[in-house]
Amino acid sequence: MDIKDIIKPENKVYGKTPLLKDAILHYCPGCSHGTVHKIIAEIIEEMGIQDRTIGISPVGCSVFAYNYLDIDWQQAAHGRAPALATATKRLMPDKYVFTYQGDGDLASIGTAEIMHACNRGENIVVIFINNAIYGMTGGQMAPTTLLGQVTATTPYGRQADLNGYPLKITELIAQLEGTCYVTRQSVQNPAAVRKTKKAIRKAFENSMMKKGTSFVEVVSTCNSGWKIPPVQANKWMEENMFPFYPLGDMKDR
Amino acid sequence: MALKGAIVVDTERCKGCSVCIANCPTGTIALSKEVNSKGYNYLYMANPDNCTGCTNCATVCPDAVITVYRVKL
Amino acid sequence: MAEKILMKGNEAIAYAAINCGCDGYFGYPITPQSEVMETLMKEKPWETTGMVVLQAESETSSINMVYGGACCGKKVMTSSSSPGISLMCEGISYLAGAELPCLVVNVMRGGPGLGTIQPSQGDYFQTTKGGGHGDYRNIVLAPASAQDMYDFVDLGFELAFKYRNPAIILGDGVIGQMMEKVELRPAKARRTDEEIKKLCASWATIGKTADRKANTITSLALEADVQERFNIKLQKKYAEIEANEVRYSTYKTEDAEHLIVAFGCMSRICENVVELAREQGIKLGLLRPITLFPYPKAAIDALVPQLKSIMSVELNAGQMIEDIRLISNGRVPVNFYGRQGGMVPSPEEIFEAFIKTIK
Numbered sequence: 001m002d003i004k005d006i007i008k009p010e011n012k013v014y015g016k017t018p019l020l021k022d023a024i025l026h027y028c029p030g031c032s033h034g035t036v037h038k039i040i041a042e043i044i045e046e047m048g049i050q051d052r053t054i055g056i057s058p059v060g061c062s063v064f065a066y067n068y069l070d071i072d073w074q075q076a077a078h079g080r081a082p083a084l085a086t087a088t089k090r091l092m093p094d095k096y097v098f099t100y101q102g103d104g105d106l107a108s109i110g111t112a113e114i115m116h117a118c119n120r121g122e123n124i125v126v127i128f129i130n131n132a133i134y135g136m137t138g139g140q141m142a143p144t145t146l147l148g149q150v151t152a153t154t155p156y157g158r159q160a161d162l163n164g165y166p167l168k169i170t171e172l173i174a175q176l177e178g179t180c181y182v183t184r185q186s187v188q189n190p191a192a193v194r195k196t197k198k199a200i201r202k203a204f205e206n207s208m209m210k211k212g213t214s215f216v217e218v219v220s221t222c223n224s225g226w227k228i229p230p231v232q233a234n235k236w237m238e239e240n241m242f243p244f245y246p247l248g249d250m251k252d253r
Numbered sequence: 254m255a256l257k258g259a260i261v262v263d264t265e266r267c268k269g270c271s272v273c274i275a276n277c278p279t280g281t282i283a284l285s286k287e288v289n290s291k292g293y294n295y296l297y298m299a300n301p302d303n304c305t306g307c308t309n310c311a312t313v314c315p316d317a318v319i320t321v322y323r324v325k326l
Numbered sequence: 327m328a329e330k331i332l333m334k335g336n337e338a339i340a341y342a343a344i345n346c347g348c349d350g351y352f353g354y355p356i357t358p359q360s361e362v363m364e365t366l367m368k369e370k371p372w373e374t375t376g377m378v379v380l381q382a383e384s385e386t387s388s389i390n391m392v393y394g395g396a397c398c399g400k401k402v403m404t405s406s407s408s409p410g411i412s413l414m415c416e417g418i419s420y421l422a423g424a425e426l427p428c429l430v431v432n433v434m435r436g437g438p439g440l441g442t443i444q445p446s447q448g449d450y451f452q453t454t455k456g457g458g459h460g461d462y463r464n465i466v467l468a469p470a471s472a473q474d475m476y477d478f479v480d481l482g483f484e485l486a487f488k489y490r491n492p493a494i495i496l497g498d499g500v501i502g503q504m505m506e507k508v509e510l511r512p513a514k515a516r517r518t519d520e521e522i523k524k525l526c527a528s529w530a531t532i533g534k535t536a537d538r539k540a541n542t543i544t545s546l547a548l549e550a551d552v553q554e555r556f557n558i559k560l561q562k563k564y565a566e567i568e569a570n571e572v573r574y575s576t577y578k579t580e581d582a583e584h585l586i587v588a589f590g591c592m593s594r595i596c597e598n599v600v601e602l603a604r605e606q607g608i609k610l611g612l613l614r615p616i617t618l619f620p621y622p623k624a625a626i627d628a629l630v631p632q633l634k635s636i637m638s639v640e641l642n643a644g645q646m647i648e649d650i651r652l653i654s655n656g657r658v659p660v661n662f663y664g665r666q667g668g669m670v671p672s673p674e675e676i677f678e679a680f681i682k683t684i685k
Contacts (some may be wrong), residue, residue, distance in 0.1 A: 003301055006259040006322045014308040015320035016263075025316055029293070030270030034315030051533040056394070057544075066542040072531035074397040075544035076390065077420050083387040084394030088531070090378045091350055091400050095533060113390070116383035189276050190312040223270075230270040 019045045023067050030230025032220030033062050033129060035187040039197045040098070040127065041069050043204055053096040054088055056081040058105035061135040065100050079110020082117030085124040089207075096204055098125035104134045107143040107169040114173070121178030121212035125203040128170065128215065131222040132241060139225035143167040146244060151225070166244065170217045174250035180211035182251040186219045186242075188234040199249075211253070219245050255326045258306020260298060263318040267295035273310035273319065279303040282310060328509045335475040335501040338508050339405060339431055340365035342479035343377070347514040348429075349400035350378040352391035354410060357443040358499040359433035362405040375516050385410040389417030389430070396426035397543045399526030401483050401517070405431035407499075408449050409440060411457070418492055419458025422560075423545030425529075427486035429479065430464075431495045433502035434641075436668040444668020445499030447590060447641035453496050454619045454649075461557055463564045465493040465571065466618040468589040472506035474616075480511070487525075489567055496618060498641065500591035500670060567620050574622035575614045578604065582611025584684060585629055587650055588639040589615050591670070596639050598673035599680060610680070618646070626653045635684055637661040639676055641669075659683075 019041035027033045044053050050071055057065040059078035066073035076084045081099035089097040106114050106128050117124065133151055134140040140153040144166050148157040158166070174182040181203055185196040196218055203214030219241050221233040228236050260282070269284050273296060283299035296319070298304060306323025333341065339362045343351055353363045363381060371377035378395075382388040388404045395402030406414060411432045421428055434449050436442035449457075453466050465485045467478045475497060482493035517525070523532060534540040547553040575593075578600055579585065588596040593614035603610035613629070615622050626636075636658055638647035644662045651660045661683040665671045671679075 001257055001324065001326065003259045003298075006257060006306075006324050007261060008322065011322040011324050013258075013306055013321050013323045014311045016317040020317055024266050027315065029268035029315075030272050031315055034317070035313065038315070038317050051535045054398075054531050054533065063546060066540075066544065070534065070540050072534045072540055073542045073544075074394060074531050075424075075542065075546060076393070077416055080386070080390035080393070080417070083382065083390035084397065086380070086387075087350060087352060087378075087391035087394035087402065088398055090380065091395050091398050091402070092532070112383055113387055116387065187313070188272070190309040193312050230272050231275045234272065234275070 017041045017045045019070050021068055021070050025068060026064055028224045030223050032187050036218050037068050039200055043201045049096050056084050056099045058101040060102040060105050062100055062102060079105050080113055082113040086117050086122045089122055089124050096207055098127060100127045103130045103142040103144040107167050118173050118213045119176045119178045123207045123210055124213055125207050126215045128217040129220050130217055131220040133222045133225035135222045135225050146240060173215050179213045179215055179251060180253050181206050181214040183249045184217040184245060184247050186247060256305045256323055257326050258304040258323045261320045262296045264289050264295040266316050266318040267293060268316055269293040269295055272313050276309045276313050279305060330507045330509050332505055333472060333508050334361055334503055334505050335472040335497060336361035337365045338472045338476035339479055342476040343403060344369060344371045344375060345513050346480035347516040348377055348403055349516055350395045350402040352380050352382050352388045353404050354382050354385045354388050356407045356410045358435060358502050359405050359407050385413040389414035392428045393417055393421055396428045397531045399522040399530035399532060403429035407433050407435045408437050415458035419460055419462060420545050421492045422462035424543050425490040427490050428492050429482040429486055430492060434498040442668040445641060445670060446668060447498055450645035453494055463619050465491055467495050468616060468618050469495060469497050469501055470590055470593050472508050475501060476508045489563055498590055571617060572620045572622050573616035574625050577612040579611035579613060579629060581609050583609040583634050585633050585636045586612045586639055589618060592639050592641060595673055599676045602673055602677040621649055623653050630654055630657050633658045635659045635661060637663060637680055637683055640664045642666060
């Protein structure tokens with residue numbers, strides 16, 4: 001059968017959702033951000049909630065998330081997205097409100113905001129991208145940087161006595177009464193992408209059920225920051241990140 | 254029943270990260286020798302006969318550059 | 327006749343917020359303004375007007391909740407006192423940079439640092455010159471009574487929305503804690519979703535509909551030329567505010583040969599200083615800036631030719647005096663009297679200081 005006969009509208013089984021704008025993503029090749037953006041866009045399209053979804057972007061690489069998803073966006077000061085989301089959801093309870101935050105934003109400078117938003121049980125969705133490094137500023141140590149991991153500010157590898165320990169913030173979040181769903185996922189292969197999509201969809205649905213905060217960590221790669229090509233970075237993530245940040249649901253009620 | 258697939262790549266948006274290639278179960282895809290205007294070697298169907306339209310490549314693509322078509326033979 | 331109720335300045339803020347259709351208050355306790363949130367929590371406006379009231383985990387969070395609420399085109403506010411306002415300055419800069427309307431109340435106390443819980447006007451620079459980073463201005467209202475505290479909530483929201491800019495009520499511990507009769511105003515209903523859509527759909531994050539492009543609220547512009555164009559636009563807005571929104575009052579300035587300039591609680595004390603001077607045949611007048619930005623430059627400038635001296639009286643080491651000196655530009659001596667650390671001078675004390683400056 002000729003390819004021309006296959007490539008016909010009626011045979012299309014997968015393509016870019018219109019919820020993703022045409023702008024070319026500024027992310028580095030292979031960056032997990034793009035995959036997670038795509039997942040969120042597909043969920044918003046499938047749920048038909050474009051006019052009821054408010055995204056809140058952080059400071060960091062994904063500050064520009066608003067250039068890619070065709071919904072209304074608020075861009076927060078560094079770490080403060082959960083505070084914006086709190087007010088937005090409380091003032092417009094019929095809206096789906098989600099924050100999209102990196103590890104520096106959520107687990108370092110914004111620790112107070114995320115802890116208290118989750119502890120209050122705000123009916124919001126939190127997407128937490130953990131790539132164990134600061135991407136936007138050029139690959140410095142993140143709170144989630146692994147022991148021994150080389151970054152621009154841990155050039156000899158992260159040492160506990162000098163730099164402290166990597167922070168398992170998702171495990172802390174899971175302890176909070178206000179959270180209803182806390183999970184850790186990844187997007188390095190099709191099965192992982194599908195699981196993450198299922199998790200984020202559930203989180204969005206939870207946010208309308210007054211159950212509390214849903215928190216989805218996505219263990220991710222930062223090829224440029226790690227200085228590893230994309231495919232090998234996925235492997236490095238599986239070998240080094242997953243043992244310390246094991247995947248799966250921590251809480252689902 | 255056999256499945257026959259094909260993909261269309263938005264070559265200008267492709268960054269040649271190759272995550273799709275690593276996840277293609279049939280060895281259909283590869284990076285071209287040519288580069289796009291950004292200088293990236295982009296994705297193409299090197300072995301189109303192998304494609305089953307499984308969507309793995311498009312599912313993992315961070316830049317949403319792959320459209321997948323599939324027919325049942 | 328409208329109903330008058332005896333209340334603290336801080337309580338007036340809370341009652342005015344409910345009354346004027348405020349959508350949300352987000353705050354963190356700090357002396358001497360904690361009665362604002364206490365009153366709101368006691369009144370439970372979420373059961374009547376639907377107003378949201380939330381105690382945040384910090385002032386940083388409060389102001390960012392205000393940012394989030396303002397993004398939605400809602401009338402949102404916070405209140406704090408000096409150290410808490412310092413913590414909010416990041417957020418206020420972002421609000422100014424994103425051109426968001428909001429109301430911030432600062433019931434000033436003495437500083438720097440943790441300072442004292444006693445009244446002060448030490449945040450004049452911080453409030454009128456920016457406070458946070460970057461070239462921005464707040465609309466600043468300086469109340470001198472509990473009635474002003476009440477009335478400036480509605481006025482602050484009106485101005486904030488008119489210019490899409492943060493408005494700040496710059497009170498102090500005297501005004502916040504003092505009990506006075508306050509005349510209640512006719513209630514305004516909270517805006518409906520439809521009204522917000524009509525008023526704010528061009529910019530607010532209220533859900534992207536098919537009939538418009540997605541709205542993004544951000545203060546980020548990586549390209550220098552884009553940022554400069556935005557800065558110029560902001561400055562144009564501030565010039566417009568300066569042209570349209572100056573508010574001040576005068577007391578016995580018609581024949582004045584000497585002028586005291588004082589704002590907030592000090593303006594009331596200085597009315598008595600004018601009386602003390604007049605009793606001794608000294609033609610002293612008082613100008614009270616009600617808006618500290620925009621500052622009543624033209625009003626002071628017009629008085630300068632008839633004056634032999636100006637004295638700025640402030641509860642700080644001399645901050646507003648710099649603005650007066652810029653206006654006077656050497657044409658008339660500009661003197662200063664102030665107390666710090668929470669000390670509030672008596673009219674006699676100020677009068678004595680004034681006499682020394684003109685001898």
